[in-house]
Amino acid sequence: MTEKLKTPPAAAAGAKHSVSNLLKKYTMPIALVVVFVFFSFLTKGKLLYAQNISNLFLQNAYVLVMAAGMLLCILTGGNVDLSVGSTLCLVGAIAAQLLSRGNLGAVTVILICLAVACVIGMWQGFWIGNMHIPPFICTLAGMFLFRGLGRVVLASKTVSISNQTFLNIFTSYITIPGVDSEALHLSAFIVGCLVAVGILVNAVLSRGKKLKKGYAVAAPAGYYAKIIIIDLLIVAYSWKLSNYKGIPVMILWVLGVLALFTFITSKTAFGRYFYAVGGNEKATKLSGIDTRKVYFAAYFIMSVLAGFSGLLVSARLGAVNGDTGMSYEMDAIGACFIGGASAYGGSGTVPGIVVGAILLGVINQGMSIYGLDNNWQYVVKGAVLLTAVIFDVVSNHKTGKSG
Amino acid sequence: MEDNILVMKDITKEFPGVKALNDVNLEVRRGEIHALVGENGAGKSTLMNVLSGTFPHGSYTGEIIYNGEECNFKTVRDSEKIGIVIIHQELALIPELSIGENIFLGNERRGRFGINWDETFAQAQKHMSQVGLKDKATTLIKDIGTGKQQLVEIAKALSKNVKLLILDEPTSSLNEEEARMLLDMLIGFKKEGMTSIIISHKISEIAYVADRITVLRDGAAIETLDNSAHDVDEGRIIRGMVGRELTDRFPARERKTEGDAVLEVEDWCVHHPVYTEKEVVSHVSFHVNRGEIVGFSGLQGAGRTELARSLFGHSYGAEVTGTLKLNGGEVNLKNERAAIEAGLAYVTEDRKDNGLVLMDTIAVNNTMARLEKVCSRGGVIDINRENAVAEEYRKLLDTRTPTVQQSVGNLSGGNQQKVLLSKWMFADPDVLILDEPTRGIDVGAKYEIYCIMNDLISQGRSVVMISSEMPELLGMCDRIYVMNEGRIVGEFTAAEATQEKIMEAILCSDKKEEIKEVKTA
Numbered sequence: 001m002t003e004k005l006k007t008p009p010a011a012a013a014g015a016k017h018s019v020s021n022l023l024k025k026y027t028m029p030i031a032l033v034v035v036f037v038f039f040s041f042l043t044k045g046k047l048l049y050a051q052n053i054s055n056l057f058l059q060n061a062y063v064l065v066m067a068a069g070m071l072l073c074i075l076t077g078g079n080v081d082l083s084v085g086s087t088l089c090l091v092g093a094i095a096a097q098l099l100s101r102g103n104l105g106a107v108t109v110i111l112i113c114l115a116v117a118c119v120i121g122m123w124q125g126f127w128i129g130n131m132h133i134p135p136f137i138c139t140l141a142g143m144f145l146f147r148g149l150g151r152v153v154l155a156s157k158t159v160s161i162s163n164q165t166f167l168n169i170f171t172s173y174i175t176i177p178g179v180d181s182e183a184l185h186l187s188a189f190i191v192g193c194l195v196a197v198g199i200l201v202n203a204v205l206s207r208g209k210k211l212k213k214g215y216a217v218a219a220p221a222g223y224y225a226k227i228i229i230i231d232l233l234i235v236a237y238s239w240k241l242s243n244y245k246g247i248p249v250m251i252l253w254v255l256g257v258l259a260l261f262t263f264i265t266s267k268t269a270f271g272r273y274f275y276a277v278g279g280n281e282k283a284t285k286l287s288g289i290d291t292r293k294v295y296f297a298a299y300f301i302m303s304v305l306a307g308f309s310g311l312l313v314s315a316r317l318g319a320v321n322g323d324t325g326m327s328y329e330m331d332a333i334g335a336c337f338i339g340g341a342s343a344y345g346g347s348g349t350v351p352g353i354v355v356g357a358i359l360l361g362v363i364n365q366g367m368s369i370y371g372l373d374n375n376w377q378y379v380v381k382g383a384v385l386l387t388a389v390i391f392d393v394v395s396n397h398k399t400g401k402s403g
Numbered sequence: 404m405e406d407n408i409l410v411m412k413d414i415t416k417e418f419p420g421v422k423a424l425n426d427v428n429l430e431v432r433r434g435e436i437h438a439l440v441g442e443n444g445a446g447k448s449t450l451m452n453v454l455s456g457t458f459p460h461g462s463y464t465g466e467i468i469y470n471g472e473e474c475n476f477k478t479v480r481d482s483e484k485i486g487i488v489i490i491h492q493e494l495a496l497i498p499e500l501s502i503g504e505n506i507f508l509g510n511e512r513r514g515r516f517g518i519n520w521d522e523t524f525a526q527a528q529k530h531m532s533q534v535g536l537k538d539k540a541t542t543l544i545k546d547i548g549t550g551k552q553q554l555v556e557i558a559k560a561l562s563k564n565v566k567l568l569i570l571d572e573p574t575s576s577l578n579e580e581e582a583r584m585l586l587d588m589l590i591g592f593k594k595e596g597m598t599s600i601i602i603s604h605k606i607s608e609i610a611y612v613a614d615r616i617t618v619l620r621d622g623a624a625i626e627t628l629d630n631s632a633h634d635v636d637e638g639r640i641i642r643g644m645v646g647r648e649l650t651d652r653f654p655a656r657e658r659k660t661e662g663d664a665v666l667e668v669e670d671w672c673v674h675h676p677v678y679t680e681k682e683v684v685s686h687v688s689f690h691v692n693r694g695e696i697v698g699f700s701g702l703q704g705a706g707r708t709e710l711a712r713s714l715f716g717h718s719y720g721a722e723v724t725g726t727l728k729l730n731g732g733e734v735n736l737k738n739e740r741a742a743i744e745a746g747l748a749y750v751t752e753d754r755k756d757n758g759l760v761l762m763d764t765i766a767v768n769n770t771m772a773r774l775e776k777v778c779s780r781g782g783v784i785d786i787n788r789e790n791a792v793a794e795e796y797r798k799l800l801d802t803r804t805p806t807v808q809q810s811v812g813n814l815s816g817g818n819q820q821k822v823l824l825s826k827w828m829f830a831d832p833d834v835l836i837l838d839e840p841t842r843g844i845d846v847g848a849k850y851e852i853y854c855i856m857n858d859l860i861s862q863g864r865s866v867v868m869i870s871s872e873m874p875e876l877l878g879m880c881d882r883i884y885v886m887n888e889g890r891i892v893g894e895f896t897a898a899e900a901t902q903e904k905i906m907e908a909i910l911c912s913d914k915k916e917e918i919k920e921v922k923t924a
Contacts, residue, residue, distance in 0.1 A: 283759055285739060288739040288740035
């Protein structure tokens, strides 16, 4: 009797298989949704306030930017850059000091700061790429070096930034007269809708183009479901933004960096080399790729992005002191590993680490709003990081991929 | 009633989506050398992993009866406890530890406090002498060659009191001399009563060493042949393996020796990258004509790979000197990129370690050596074109895979080799240096690789083939150079070359005779 009531075993197994595949593929986005819903309930909806949603991005701007660079370092073989928090501090310190003297314009200061970040990047890249100093040691040294230099520049004081142009470049909100009012910044919502439509149109067109040329395409249901979910999120998010001051300029900077690095890692030969080096350095070298340059590029770019984050952070905080950026490197590294970058190198994507960074951000903010003790917040973050990596290792093991 | 040390009954083992073994029966008699042959993917290694407990009891169906008792191994340790030891194709030795430490790894000789090192090394030395290893037990593994490492593995098995020794492709990385020594040792152990199961792709070795031969095909045991007189027909074995008659092991092609010289090397010297006073390649001169397959024969460590890699953009060695001409013009290839652009390709002997990015897809690996060919001018990859290229090569080389989005690590050895070849064919070279192109792949796939080589030649390219298997050199090459200890010690045309002549060239050069005399011999 009971036998007949059950679903046919083969069909059941097939459905189970596809569900588990889906879970495996979208583990982190699903985890993000679960965590988000959980904290929404826990904070009695406060997490969903427009201001909080808007701040979620701004508070984690530096994590998102630095995680993009950290991904390149991790791709080359699970190496990390420990010096980025200190680089951020040094560049922020230089910015604050130059601005406080008042002789130089904001744009000049920004350019000088980025030039300093480039020099730091060349320093790190030279030792790691050309001289084969182990990245862990070289960047550990950099962590002390740049932190110390930063404090020297600041003369152990807190230096505040009052240059309005500088602050506006990074922290203002876009307001279009006539469209936006104090209560509702409609421009944000309009832009959000336009972007959503743009994505949808682009998706349809590129699929059509592929079909026309006879290339392989993804199944339509899954493909469009994904696009529509992304579109809905963008529209919902822009609605929240329009209810609180409109589009922050900082989001544009962050999105710009993320878009650039998504493009580099997924579409360019330059980006492909990072994956190749992490996957098999010897084979990469024998394929005519200069692996030293790849290492150089990874640490160079990382330092430049850390310097850029220094500008973002100093503008947002409005002041820089000797402890600015302390342990920020850990946030960036954590975001990468939670976002599915392999601890052995060779795999990981920018969209993945964005999810990882936002997941960390949601947990942080949720816990803060809920009022959880700061010490316990560390415990929770540690547990989340470990769980994510364990999950990654175990699921890869089961599907037969070696680390 | 035969005295069977091992009976495996109706073994079935399934992996997701594939039945790797299907009701396989295997009987091994006490004190015999039993060979398992079959194409890649036929299930040989899977069967042995079931036997050794690598796949625990319960993950397969069927019975294992060892010495008359049914065995349910949960781990490899369970099977080792009663004397079944497996030596895998990829050696499991730790390079930075000594021979003695490796032999007793996981099975340490304990003293009252920690490890008893005196006993460890004394015992190790004893087992090493059983396998004819004369090194010290304190020598590090990284300082001895692959051949000796294989012997260390066997010594390790002996230390575990082995009754049934399983060897998975023990000779795949050995040269002919070392391989013969190893096989003779197995015969010696047999006389002392040990039973062995040997998995090999080399039919001639099987015929030489095995008492009985079981042929596996597509996860099923096809037949067991008696070879007690060591006279089994090699064609018969191959027929069983591939299920068809392979009349020719090498595809037909018109041999030629005329043509313009594409690659000319003169007075080429290479020193060891670490021990720079040691000359690894010494005053080598040779040439390759357009449309020619030129073979390089020699023992392991003769300097063939080192020569090839130093030519390929100095990717090996220090103080590389000599002249290299491509298409008549002298070139100085400073790095791999320059070599690729000059029309040279080096297809490595070690596809897993030096050739492919195993975690990446076929499509990504396929374009790696010349990624710019599927890029726009700004370095943006046209993913669609990349996939189309991979698809084209998949069809061209008949690579067996459901899609080109498959990770290369999931392919069988023969198919990985095809992807590696695709990668270098895509780089569009004039001269391809193929280093052991058929190592560790089955007879059917070998034949396909040979056909690909012939296609390359007919397109006007040239091939340099380094191989430790003399029959394939004789079967494929227009000319053969023989190397020994970093020097070229002989050159033969296809018509005049024989295995005896090549061996003679190697052995004579050992006697420090003048190289020129050998050449004229």
